[in-house]
Amino acid sequence: MKADSPTPKKGFHLTLRARENLYGYAFVMIWIVGFVIFTLVPLIQTFQFSLNNVTVTATGIKMVPVHWANYSRALFTDPTFVSLLIEYAIETLVSVPIVIIFSMIIALFLNLNFKLKGFFRTIFFLPVVITSGPVIQELVAQGTTSVPGIADSTGITAILSQLPSYLSGPIEYLLTSFILILWFSGVQILIYLSSLQKIDQSIYEAAAIDGASAWESFWKITLPSLSTTTLINAIYTIITLSHFSENKVIKYIYNQTYAVQGGFGYAGAMSYLFFFVLLLLLGITAFILSPRSGKKR
Amino acid sequence: MLSKIDINKIKRFLFGSRSSYGALFTIVLYLLLIALGFVYLYPLLFMFVTSLKSPTDLLNPMVQWIPTEIYMGNYVKAWRVLNYPTTIVSSILVSVIPSLIQAAVCSVIGYGLARYRFKGKGLIFALIMATFIIPAQNTAIPQMLTFKSLGLLGNIFAIILPALFGQGYRSAIFILIFYQTFMSLPKVLEEAARLDGASDLKVFLLVGLPAAVPAFIVSIIFSTVWYWNESYLTLMFLEGGVQTLPMQLAKFTQAYENLYPSGMVNIFDRLNEAVKLAGTFLNILPLLVMYFVLQKWFVESVEMTGITGE
Numbered sequence: 001m002k003a004d005s006p007t008p009k010k011g012f013h014l015t016l017r018a019r020e021n022l023y024g025y026a027f028v029m030i031w032i033v034g035f036v037i038f039t040l041v042p043l044i045q046t047f048q049f050s051l052n053n054v055t056v057t058a059t060g061i062k063m064v065p066v067h068w069a070n071y072s073r074a075l076f077t078d079p080t081f082v083s084l085l086i087e088y089a090i091e092t093l094v095s096v097p098i099v100i101i102f103s104m105i106i107a108l109f110l111n112l113n114f115k116l117k118g119f120f121r122t123i124f125f126l127p128v129v130i131t132s133g134p135v136i137q138e139l140v141a142q143g144t145t146s147v148p149g150i151a152d153s154t155g156i157t158a159i160l161s162q163l164p165s166y167l168s169g170p171i172e173y174l175l176t177s178f179i180l181i182l183w184f185s186g187v188q189i190l191i192y193l194s195s196l197q198k199i200d201q202s203i204y205e206a207a208a209i210d211g212a213s214a215w216e217s218f219w220k221i222t223l224p225s226l227s228t229t230t231l232i233n234a235i236y237t238i239i240t241l242s243h244f245s246e247n248k249v250i251k252y253i254y255n256q257t258y259a260v261q262g263g264f265g266y267a268g269a270m271s272y273l274f275f276f277v278l279l280l281l282l283g284i285t286a287f288i289l290s291p292r293s294g295k296k297r
Numbered sequence: 298m299l300s301k302i303d304i305n306k307i308k309r310f311l312f313g314s315r316s317s318y319g320a321l322f323t324i325v326l327y328l329l330l331i332a333l334g335f336v337y338l339y340p341l342l343f344m345f346v347t348s349l350k351s352p353t354d355l356l357n358p359m360v361q362w363i364p365t366e367i368y369m370g371n372y373v374k375a376w377r378v379l380n381y382p383t384t385i386v387s388s389i390l391v392s393v394i395p396s397l398i399q400a401a402v403c404s405v406i407g408y409g410l411a412r413y414r415f416k417g418k419g420l421i422f423a424l425i426m427a428t429f430i431i432p433a434q435n436t437a438i439p440q441m442l443t444f445k446s447l448g449l450l451g452n453i454f455a456i457i458l459p460a461l462f463g464q465g466y467r468s469a470i471f472i473l474i475f476y477q478t479f480m481s482l483p484k485v486l487e488e489a490a491r492l493d494g495a496s497d498l499k500v501f502l503l504v505g506l507p508a509a510v511p512a513f514i515v516s517i518i519f520s521t522v523w524y525w526n527e528s529y530l531t532l533m534f535l536e537g538g539v540q541t542l543p544m545q546l547a548k549f550t551q552a553y554e555n556l557y558p559s560g561m562v563n564i565f566d567r568l569n570e571a572v573k574l575a576g577t578f579l580n581i582l583p584l585l586v587m588y589f590v591l592q593k594w595f596v597e598s599v600e601m602t603g604i605t606g607e
Contacts, residue, residue, distance in 0.1 A: 020413045023497050027409020028421060030402060031472075034462025039428055042439035049438065061442070109330060114323060116330075121596045122589075123334045126341075129588045129595065130581040132526030134546040138577040142347070142570050144340035179340055190599040197600075239430060245529040253434050254529070264438050271434040278432065 050268035061264070070269035080252065081270060088249045089277055090170045092241050095181045096285065099237045100230060103185040107192035108222075121193075128186035133245035136180060140246075145180040184240060188233040195229040196222070231289040235282060242278050249274050348372070348575035355571055371575035374566075378552045379545050379576055385583065387453075388525060388541040395456050396520035399465040400513055406463050407475025408505050412487070429469035437533050444534060451538020456530070466527055471516045474602045478512040479505060511601045514594055522584060542580045549576050 025032075050070050052063040074081045106124055110117060139145050156175065160168045174181075199222065207217050241247070253270045256262030335342075347355075351368035354360045375381075410418065444455040459465050463472070482505065490500050528543045535541065545552065553568045588595060 021415040024409050024413030024415030024418065026497075027413065027501075028406050031406045031425070031463040032421070034459065034464040035424060035428070038440060038459045038462060038464040039431065039436055042436035042443075043431070045439035046435050106333070109326065112326065114326060116327070118596075120330050120334060122592050123338060125596050126338070126588065129522050129584050130341075130526070132543045132580075133528040134543045135526075135577055135580055138546065138549075138573055139340045139344065142344070142574060144343045179336060182337060190596065194599045243432060245527075245532075250432070250434060250529065254532070257438065267434070267438065271432065275432055275435055278430070282430070 046268040046271060049264045050266075050272055052265050054264040054268075056264075063265075066265070070266050071273065073266065074270050074273055081249075081273075084248050084252055085274065085277055087169050087173075088242075088247065088274075089281060091173050092238055092281055093284075094170055094174060095184070095241055096234055096237050098181050099185050099188060100233055102182055103188035103233065104192055104226070104230075106185070106189050107196055108218075110189070110193055111196045124189055125186045127183035131183055131244075136244075136246050140177060140180065143176075146176045146178060184237060187240075188237060191229055191233055191236075192226065195226055199225045227289070231286065234285045234289055238278070238281055238285060242281075344574045344578055347571050348375075348578050350571050352569065352571070355569060368571075371571045372579070374553075374557070374572050375576035375579055378549060378556055378572075379542065379579060380540070380552075381579060384540050384542050384545045387539045388543075389583075391453055391456055391531065391535070391539060391541050392521045392524035394453065395460040395465055395524050396517050398457060399460040399463075399468060399471060399520050400516040402461060402463045402465075403468055403471040403516065404475045404506070404509060404513065405501075407472050408479050408501055410472070411476045411479035411482075412501075412505070425469050425472055428464065429467065433529055433533075437530065441533050449534075451535055453535075453539055455534035456524070466520070466523055466530065471520060474512050474516055475509060477602060478509050482508050515598045515602050518587070518591055518594055519598065522587070525584060546576055546580050549573060 049063070051065060051067060053066045053069075055062045055064075110121055110124070136145075160172055163171070203221055204217055207221060212220070243250075245251075249270075253267050253274065256270065257264065257267040346362055346364065348371050349367050349369075350360065350364045351366060351370065354364045354366075354368070357365075410422065440459070441450070444450050444452075444458075449455045449458070460468070465471075486504050486508075487500050490504050495503065525541075526543065528541075528547065531541050531544055532547075535544065550568060550573075553572070557566055557568070559567060594601070
């Protein structure tokens, strides 16, 4: 497959291979430069900050090495950071299945043939366009994102107060932000929909002739065909939830960045710990959802 | 008396046949979707209705969904508090300009990745995906210090500069969109152009770009929406200078107190949830207009760009 450009060319003195290398790099060079300046170097600097006590002075920044003190402070001394981090991890792990199941159900509905299909598609994608931190903050503050009539019932508040905080926190989050969690399904619905449309209809016809019910067809044909898409959607969901500016950990890190007792070093250490947990969540999800049957193909 | 044929007809009407779903199923489907759609849009409906309530309606427990009068006073106040005409212009600039640049740069990068085989391409791909995962917090502070030393803090260039180098907000997705688009472009077209003596740059400009119009439209509108809604980096890089709508909404209470000091105004002009929600609605109004005008491009974006194509 090497000769993918079989047309003869006049007057070039580079081999085809070297030429492709050269032009390929010419096109992506701007990205490489940008990556180094705006991502790689800041990433290293943030890590460097995290190992120092950083103070901003009139002339620049002053760094005093403190080794891993910022990390141990975040993990063992700071009373809020670890509990926020655990809360974030649990909330994310709870939200992902909700988003996945909801977006799959909606996609299955929208994949049927009925008249107002386009209209409902527009409705279920709408939140993607308007979801910004401050807007969500206002909507949550006014209590609009909870399931109407459930979250504020006294029975539930009574039960919640009995539970330990690491359990009651996520449940409360679920009750007060249920609609908000669903709002993170917009893109996922579209991705499922496009995967559903790619499944060969003749498989369903063959299954129906063999006497499979629609229910059986769903479990034996539809769901296995969607396994890769589910993994993509789960990863996308985790990343959008984690990067969302209303995320409590992010808010805490931001507040500490300019706080007197915090500073760039402490914020950097917390950023790396947060990044590590995010990678852990992605790893767990990829492990659970990776299509094992794919190896048999 | 119904004949057997009639019963069959009714059965088919209710429960469907091989070619249609049947009335019963259709009704259940619509009811389900309407119920889900209502729950889904409940926050928006609540916001809109509340923002039209007068202070008396707000205190009246009988008034739930239908205000006794359409009260625009909340919008008048929110308009002033948000400093709407100025902030909307800066929000448009801060979201549209980086988006246009981001789309242009990502098309170049995506083209290079899709049309050339070169050493280290796999690594570059992996790094592009990594930029999608890395939280902004892990790079924002040194970036902010750099912009500070360049005197760009509070200036729109602090947002433009990363976009110019393919490191804009969620750039990985846009590079992927263009990559998919250019991958599906038949090689024959490129070869034909080459036979006519076109250079690589010319092939990109004359063969590649015209085929990527849908990718451009999808990238620009999504990028605009995401830049508009982004509020961490804008807070980090623009605070003290350019004020976008979400930034202004985030300090709505404070700004309200400045305009209407609580000791100076009568009880009806105190800050209440209706004013806040009017401000929130003004915040998303431009996006809603954009969405309903360009909805086809939004909801069909995945098919149009083939981003999930394996």
